[in-house]
Amino acid sequence: MSATLGRACLLIAFAGCFYGIGASLYGAVVSGPSSRAWIDSGRRAVYAVAATVAVAFLILELAFLRSDFSFNTVAQHSSITTPTFYKITAVWSSQEGSLLLWVLLLSCWSALVLRLTRRSLRLEAPYATAVLLGFGAFFLGLMIFAGANPFYTTTPAPADGAGLDPLLLHPSMMIHPPMLYSGYTLFTIPFAFGIAALITGRLGAEWLRATRRFSLVAWLCLGTGIILGARWSYTELGWGGYWAWDPVENASLMPWLCGTAFLHSAMIQEKRGMLKIWNVSLVLATGTLAILGTFLVRSGILQSIHAFGASTLGAPFLSLIGVMVAGSIGLVLLRRRALRSEHRLDSMFSREAAFLLNNVVLVGLCLVIFWGTFFPLISQALTGTKLAVGPPWFDRFVVPLVLVLVLLSGIGPLIAWRRATPSNIRRNLAPPLAFGALVALVLGVGVDGVAQKPLALALFAVASFVLAAVAQELFRGVRARQAMTREAAPRALVALVRRNRRRYGGYLVHVGVALLFIGIAASSTFQNIHDAQLVPGQSTRVSGYDVRYVRPVVNVALVGPRIAHIDFGAQLSVSKGGHHVANLYTQRSYYPDTSQPLNVAGYFDGEADSKVGLDAGLRRDIWTVIQPIDLSKIQTEVTADDRVLDSRPNLDPAIRYLAVARAIGLIRQQYLRSPPPTEFRVIVSPMVTWIWLGALVVMLGGLTAAWPGGPSARRERAPALAAQLARELGRA
Amino acid sequence: MDPARKRATRLTAALTAALLLAGALVYTSFSAASTAITPSRLLGSAQPGRSYLVSGTVVNGSISRHGDTTDFSVRDRANSTGPAVPIVYSGSVPDPFEQGREVIVNVEKQGSTFVGERDTLVTKCPSKYTPAKPGQ
Numbered sequence: 001m002s003a004t005l006g007r008a009c010l011l012i013a014f015a016g017c018f019y020g021i022g023a024s025l026y027g028a029v030v031s032g033p034s035s036r037a038w039i040d041s042g043r044r045a046v047y048a049v050a051a052t053v054a055v056a057f058l059i060l061e062l063a064f065l066r067s068d069f070s071f072n073t074v075a076q077h078s079s080i081t082t083p084t085f086y087k088i089t090a091v092w093s094s095q096e097g098s099l100l101l102w103v104l105l106l107s108c109w110s111a112l113v114l115r116l117t118r119r120s121l122r123l124e125a126p127y128a129t130a131v132l133l134g135f136g137a138f139f140l141g142l143m144i145f146a147g148a149n150p151f152y153t154t155t156p157a158p159a160d161g162a163g164l165d166p167l168l169l170h171p172s173m174m175i176h177p178p179m180l181y182s183g184y185t186l187f188t189i190p191f192a193f194g195i196a197a198l199i200t201g202r203l204g205a206e207w208l209r210a211t212r213r214f215s216l217v218a219w220l221c222l223g224t225g226i227i228l229g230a231r232w233s234y235t236e237l238g239w240g241g242y243w244a245w246d247p248v249e250n251a252s253l254m255p256w257l258c259g260t261a262f263l264h265s266a267m268i269q270e271k272r273g274m275l276k277i278w279n280v281s282l283v284l285a286t287g288t289l290a291i292l293g294t295f296l297v298r299s300g301i302l303q304s305i306h307a308f309g310a311s312t313l314g315a316p317f318l319s320l321i322g323v324m325v326a327g328s329i330g331l332v333l334l335r336r337r338a339l340r341s342e343h344r345l346d347s348m349f350s351r352e353a354a355f356l357l358n359n360v361v362l363v364g365l366c367l368v369i370f371w372g373t374f375f376p377l378i379s380q381a382l383t384g385t386k387l388a389v390g391p392p393w394f395d396r397f398v399v400p401l402v403l404v405l406v407l408l409s410g411i412g413p414l415i416a417w418r419r420a421t422p423s424n425i426r427r428n429l430a431p432p433l434a435f436g437a438l439v440a441l442v443l444g445v446g447v448d449g450v451a452q453k454p455l456a457l458a459l460f461a462v463a464s465f466v467l468a469a470v471a472q473e474l475f476r477g478v479r480a481r482q483a484m485t486r487e488a489a490p491r492a493l494v495a496l497v498r499r500n501r502r503r504y505g506g507y508l509v510h511v512g513v514a515l516l517f518i519g520i521a522a523s524s525t526f527q528n529i530h531d532a533q534l535v536p537g538q539s540t541r542v543s544g545y546d547v548r549y550v551r552p553v554v555n556v557a558l559v560g561p562r563i564a565h566i567d568f569g570a571q572l573s574v575s576k577g578g579h580h581v582a583n584l585y586t587q588r589s590y591y592p593d594t595s596q597p598l599n600v601a602g603y604f605d606g607e608a609d610s611k612v613g614l615d616a617g618l619r620r621d622i623w624t625v626i627q628p629i630d631l632s633k634i635q636t637e638v639t640a641d642d643r644v645l646d647s648r649p650n651l652d653p654a655i656r657y658l659a660v661a662r663a664i665g666l667i668r669q670q671y672l673r674s675p676p677p678t679e680f681r682v683i684v685s686p687m688v689t690w691i692w693l694g695a696l697v698v699m700l701g702g703l704t705a706a707w708p709g710g711p712s713a714r715r716e717r718a719p720a721l722a723a724q725l726a727r728e729l730g731r732a
Numbered sequence: 733m734d735p736a737r738k739r740a741t742r743l744t745a746a747l748t749a750a751l752l753l754a755g756a757l758v759y760t761s762f763s764a765a766s767t768a769i770t771p772s773r774l775l776g777s778a779q780p781g782r783s784y785l786v787s788g789t790v791v792n793g794s795i796s797r798h799g800d801t802t803d804f805s806v807r808d809r810a811n812s813t814g815p816a817v818p819i820v821y822s823g824s825v826p827d828p829f830e831q832g833r834e835v836i837v838n839v840e841k842q843g844s845t846f847v848g849e850r851d852t853l854v855t856k857c858p859s860k861y862t863p864a865k866p867g868q
Contacts, residue, residue, distance in 0.1 A: 238826060239851065246854075
């Protein structure tokens with residue numbers, strides 16, 4: 001019954017989208033008193049769509065929470081033993097559910113931005129509404145017409161569901177999709193207003209200002225989603241890395257890079273009316289890449305750990321992307337005269353030039369990643385053979401570009417507008433540059449092995465330059481304020497940041513980025529990977545640490561009266577120079593195959609998931625994982641037990657269950673008594689924690705920059721309002 | 733130099749740099765790439781010493797592990813009775829690796845065996861976005 005209501009909600013929302021598009025566009029083109037009424041009605045259609053989709057989403061969540069297996073998607077992605085938190089988040093682990101989440105987020109943010117701009121941007125709003133509802137209609141249409149409906153049911157309902165893939169039973173993996181989708185959907189807002197600005201020809205900075213917070217939060221969410229994915233990969237997947245240049249990782253990184261360029265470039269348009277073509281192009285590219293990213297994960301056109309078998313959604317997505325690309329290029333060409341810069345670039349040594357170069361480097365990064373990701377398709381089109389490039393190719397281009405990027409993040413805030421004079425350069429840039437050079441010297445000479453890795457050393461130097469640059473700016477800012485107000489330094493610092501959240505939030509983001517890249521450079525360049533086969537009592541040596549296999553560990557995980565999974569693992573003890581450093585626990589969890597009737601083998605034929613043992617620290621991480629265990633001795637036991645069970649097919653389910661549990665208990669005892677020789681992989685990587693800390697600092701900086709209120713906001717609103725008033729009066 | 737000439741110079745410099753980067757991209761990608769190939773074509777056309785990126789399905793019953801090495805066979809995803817390619821692989825094995833799963837691995841033909849390059853085995857997440865959980 002509730003499934004029918006859910007389906008109805010989707011249809012109502014779909015119809016609402018079309019009504020809203022029609023009403024908004026009609027209100028935009030018609031003149032006279034009814035125009036405003038139609039535009040308002042179009043805006044209210046967005047509110048209605050958001051509410052209807054929210055109801056549909058709630059219905060789906062409730063179905064998961066009460067384990068209603070008549071819903072196909074609940075049966076495929078949840079089970080009785082799935083913990084409640086993961087029941088809630090399993091909603092978006094499926095194609096259908098994730099599309100519904102996409103539309104929910106899109107409609108909610110659209111409703112929010114239209115409500116906030118209902119009195120400003122009067123000319124642009126209807127076109128933006130139409131674009132946003134267009135996206136909504138597309139995704140709703142996919143669910144309704146392309147077979148990805150979350151409200152399909154089966155009767156009779158199965159007794160238990162298939163359960164969530166154990167690889168996804170990790171908090172990061174559950175927050176990662178909503179974060180990514182929030183990023184993508186929030187970027188459609190500036191995209192829609194960019195299109196509206198192009199259509200109406202109002203290409204000043206109003207559309208940028210109105211959507212600036214949305215762009216910033218979009219950038220934050222997308223970045224958080226990407227980092228969460230990297231962290232999940234490092235702590236959960238058994239390979240010990242955080243980035244593999246996999247097509248789907250790249251698909252989320254490309255819009256983020258363009259989004260970063262857009263955020264920076266928009267500042268130049270607001271301050272000096274320059275880089276207008278860049279800004280519209282960047283925002284349109286970001287939105288298109290976001291849709292492309294959403295498409296790549298579902299299409300199966302590229303071989304990847306995430307991309308799945310060809311689905312029916314490929315063609316509609318490609319059509320949408322085609323329309324977006326063609327429409328974007330067409331509109332930009334149409335308005336190219338209005339997009340001319342208000343000023344010219346005075347000097348290559350200026351802040352404007354630094355931002356321009358920043359755009360170029362970020363777009364360059366995006367193009368490199370695009371080329372590498374789509375190379376299999378490109379090479380097939382050009383030569384007939386499908387070729388693929390691996391991580392070394394990506395690193396070769398990305399590393400130098402990142403070096404330039406980090407360098408620019410230090411130079412940009414320090415260099416003067418319009419034209420930097422030699423004295424300006426000497427005063428602002430020289431001290432931090434000297435610090436960077438000093439760090440390079442100290443590390444190169446003082447620390448073993450660093451001088452042999454020039455790229456890593458260069459990054460450490462450049463990142464230190466950035467840190468020194470921000471420190472210098474904070475120091476000078478606090479001193480200037482103290483000269484006026486005689487406050488204590490901490491108070492002055494807080495007041496300084498509050499008066500200009502945008503600037504100091506940005507500085508904090510640059511600090512975070514510097515820390516993050518220090519972590520990446522150190523952990524990837526100086527990593528030590530070591531494989532060893534150990535029996536209890538045996539130890540191996542990695543990077544000066546002694547790692548000893550202390551004892552086997554077996555855990556039978558119960559959820560209520562049911563065995564949810566069986567874990568076989570080990571306790572390892574790490575010591576250095578005789579001093580105990582850490583205990584590491586790693587295990588392999590075996591989940592049952594619920595499609596089979598209950599027997600012992602069923603517990604070893606389902607999914608397996610390895611748990612990583614990790615000792616994280618500021619200076620280094622010690623990471624270990626147990627490789628697939630040789631269960632051949634156990635297998636004979638299992639087959640014997642199952643032969644007995646299979647000879648009694650009509651056994652009472654409770655007795656059958658007890659028999660299986662008893663057999664598992666005996667297997668556990670045997671493993672603990674005499675575990676087979678076990679393969680372990682141990683990785684010691686320096687400074688991995690700096691990556692996560694750097695990311696946290698970036699988020700903090702972004703939040704500071706996005707935080708509403710404060711004197712600067714009031715200062716900005718006044719001239720904008722005055723300008724708008726003048727225009728309105730001029731038109732009246 | 734007057735502004736117009738300055739702009740022309742900058743534009744030329746920028747375009748040259750872009751062209752150089754594009755050239756480097758294209759050249760290095762073609763020379764450093766491994767050929768993406770299916771198991772059936774690998775059997776037919778593999779040249780020794782070249783790196784191939786094989787994607788296919790792990791053949792049921794073909795997985796055997798000894799120490800650090802995992803031996804398995806793959807066949808075309810689309811053809812469940814097609815020829816199977818035996819691969820000798822050492823290195824980390826992803827969690828979802830199982831018979832019947834889709835994998836991607838870099839291999840090189842050495843003599844008559846296909847040797848997997850270390851740590852290049854990738855197994856696709858099985859349950860997401862497919863219509864049903866893959867069975868045994």
